[in-house]
Amino acid sequence: MKQIWLSVCLLTGSLLHSNIASAQxxxxxxxxxxxxxxxxxxxxxxxxxxxxxxxxxxxxxxxxxxxxxxxxxxxxxxxxxxxxxxxxxxxxxxxxxxxxxxxxxxxxxxxxxxxxxxxxxxxxxxxxxxxxxxxxxxxxxxxxxxxxxxxxxxxxxxxxxxxxxxxxxxxxxxxxxxxxxxxxxxxxxxxxxxxxxxxxxxxANLPPLLTLPAAENVKLAWNTGWLPEGVNEVARNRRKLPNVAEPVESRLFSDGLFSFSVNVSPSGNNVGQQFYRQGRRTIQTEIRNGNEITVVGELPPSTAKRIADSISFKVSAQ
The missing domain is CATH 2.50.20.10 (Lipoprotein localisation LolA/LolB/LppX)
Structure with missing residues (x-):
């Protein structure tokens, strides 16, 4: 699985008073x-x-x-x-x-x-x-x-x-x-x-502002079929990664509280579905029709899988 970077101790409620109310x-x-x-x-x-x-x-x-x-x-x-x-x-x-x-x-x-x-x-x-x-x-x-x-x-x-x-x-x-x-x-x-x-x-003498490349209007041939409520796309890009021949296409999503990315690239193998979770971050990968789909971010594994399963690809005109 390609590595794509995006950037617990105490039980809650044990010391709370019993003043519990509904959502207000x-x-x-x-x-x-x-x-x-x-x-x-x-x-x-x-x-x-x-x-x-x-x-x-x-x-x-x-x-x-x-x-x-x-x-x-x-x-x-x-x-x-x-x-x-x-x-x-x-x-x-x-x-x-x-x-x-x-x-x-x-x-x-x-x-x-x-x-x-x-x-x-x-x-x-x-x-x-x-x-x-x-x-x-x-x-x-x-x-x-x-x-x-x-x-x-x-x-x-x-x-x-x-x-x-x-x-x-x-x-x-x-x-x-x-x-x-x-x-x-x-x-x-x-x-x-x-x-x-x-x-x-x-x-104080602070370092100069780092200039980031201007965002490009990238057209991608795939879409997410399902997203959690309130989640919006905030960025997209197509980029080359070190030691990876084909470019990776990415969409970044956020609801203002949690963020995640969906990444698609041609698959170089037939490895099936994989997932990894460390703390709040989940990496969910699956191979479909020669494409590797990877969801990375602050999501429960079941949510990341549902998003990956919902990805649809546009059919090229013959």
Whole structure:
């Protein structure tokens, strides 16, 4: 199978009060406050990220100067790895790599995607369920579940600071309720002290913006017959991969919360259906009519298979 790259510990509910409620529109409005607070407040979060691959400890700082956001994500263990945000530029500093800057409105590596989500859009396809209140890092939290109505995606449980609306814990669950990933805050600092710590970033010498190739209007001879509700195509391309003779055609899809790609290329063998899952990411491959179809991304295996099975190819005119 060609390798195509796209870029869990605690059970939920064990410490919750018994204040369980059904899905409510008001819950979406409260969750939207989390997104707004994460973009507008001056704060520092020290947290751990737990997944099947291990435990990482990180520190995230955010401040706003004259409507310009500043951010810093620092890996606290091992070689120094850092991501900085100044305005609409996200700069990456990794050991052994030349620093570079990409365009973006927030550091996507910092916190789970649900934190910066557009809940007004997601409300069409997800239920937001108020679960109750509990404590995280000695702070009162409101707890919500975010579940896709069609059952085709993973779900989230979010613990949101009642006072600041910042996320203090986020669990990503598979459809069996197993925790795939967990983000858990250890300490919180909010206020001008964080703004003073970030002030030096205003004058920092950051690497230049990396220029990406302009998107091409690529016409592809295949389509997806089925997609989860709310999923849209956001990009497509045709590219050559190292050591691969034929180009790979790809479509990138997202519902604003989860992303995946569908990749099609001529098959060089007759290997049948294969799938691999690591944490939130699934790779589903099948061979059909001389084509290799690979679905890669943040999907349950059964959803990835249904998408791969739905691919149809246009018949060439004779």
């Amino acid at each position: 529109p008001a819950s979406g409005a409260i969750l939207q406050q989390m997104s707004s607070a994460s973009r507008s407040l001056n704060y520092e979060l020290a947290y751990i990220s737990i997944s099947k691959q291990g435990i990482d400890s990180l520190r995230y700082r955010h401040a706003v100067f004259d409507k310009q956001p500043l951010g810093q994500l620092l890996h606290m263990d091992g070689p120094r790895r850092e991501v900085l945000q100044r305005g609409g530029g996200i700069s990456y500093f990794e050991p052994g790599l030349e620093p570079f800057t990409l365009s973006g409105d927030h550091i996507v590596d910092a916190m789970p995607a649900i934190v910066f989500a557009d809940f007004d859009y997601l409300a069409k396809y997800y239920d937001f369920i108020s679960v109750g209140r509990t404590r995280i890092s000695d702070r009162s939290c409101d707890v919500f579940r975010i579940v896709a109505r069609d059952g085709s995606r993973y779900s989230y449980v979010v613990w949101m600071d009642t006072e600041t609306k910042l996320p203090l814990r986020v669990d990503l669950l598979d459809r069996d309720g197993e925790t795939l990933e967990q983000y858990r805050v250890i300490s919180v600092l909010v206020g001008d002290q964080v703004k003073n710590l970030m002030k030096g970033l205003l004058e």
